[in-house]
Amino acid sequence: MVLEEEGHEAIGVSSPDEALQLLAEQEFGVIVTEYKLTGVSGMEFIGRLKEVAPKTPIILLSGWVDALGLSERSTGADAVLMKSASEPNQLPRTVSRLLRLKPLNARKRKPVASERSSRKFIVLTGSGR
Numbered sequence: 001m002v003l004e005e006e007g008h009e010a011i012g013v014s015s016p017d018e019a020l021q022l023l024a025e026q027e028f029g030v031i032v033t034e035y036k037l038t039g040v041s042g043m044e045f046i047g048r049l050k051e052v053a054p055k056t057p058i059i060l061l062s063g064w065v066d067a068l069g070l071s072e073r074s075t076g077a078d079a080v081l082m083k084s085a086s087e088p089n090q091l092p093r094t095v096s097r098l099l100r101l102k103p104l105n106a107r108k109r110k111p112v113a114s115e116r117s118s119r120k121f122i123v124l125t126g127s128g129r
Contacts, residue, residue: 003032006092016045023053030095033077035062035070046076057098061087 003010008029013019016037022028031049035042046058060077062070063084070080079094081087 002088002091003095006095008095016040016048019045020048020052023049023056028053028056030057030059030098032059032061032091032095035060035064035068035075042077043075050076057101059091059094059098061091 001010010032011022011028013022016039019031019033023031031053033042033045033049037045040048042060042062046060049056049058057078058076059079059081060070060075061081061083062068063082064070065080065082072078072080078098081090081094
């Protein structure tokens with residue numbers, strides 16, 4: 001909802017397989033995923049995402065950031081955010097930052113509506129908070 005309030009189109013999915021299928025069909029500006037997923041760890045899933053959509057920025061959300069020592073370097077995500085009361089403020093800022101940093105050629109990978117696709121997001125919900 002936070003991203004939609006900022007004018008983005010967020011598409012929620014409930015499984016890694018569903019997210020990968022969507023990525024095969026269309027381009028997204030940013031992928032937001034959780035660490036704790038059903039059937040695969042967040043880091044394994046990020047590895048798969050990098051194979052399917054190598055230039056799409058990934059944000060990893062977790063309540064376990066500190067406890068597990070999760071970071072951009074250890075997970076492969078472009079940004080790692082702690083689930084907390086400040087998440088609704090941090091997420092839109094992080095999305096904006098990643099879109100500004102996204103290489104121009106990645107935005108133009110598919111011809112039509114590149115601006116529109118950069119405002120579309122996959123939000124993958126995990127197995128729990």
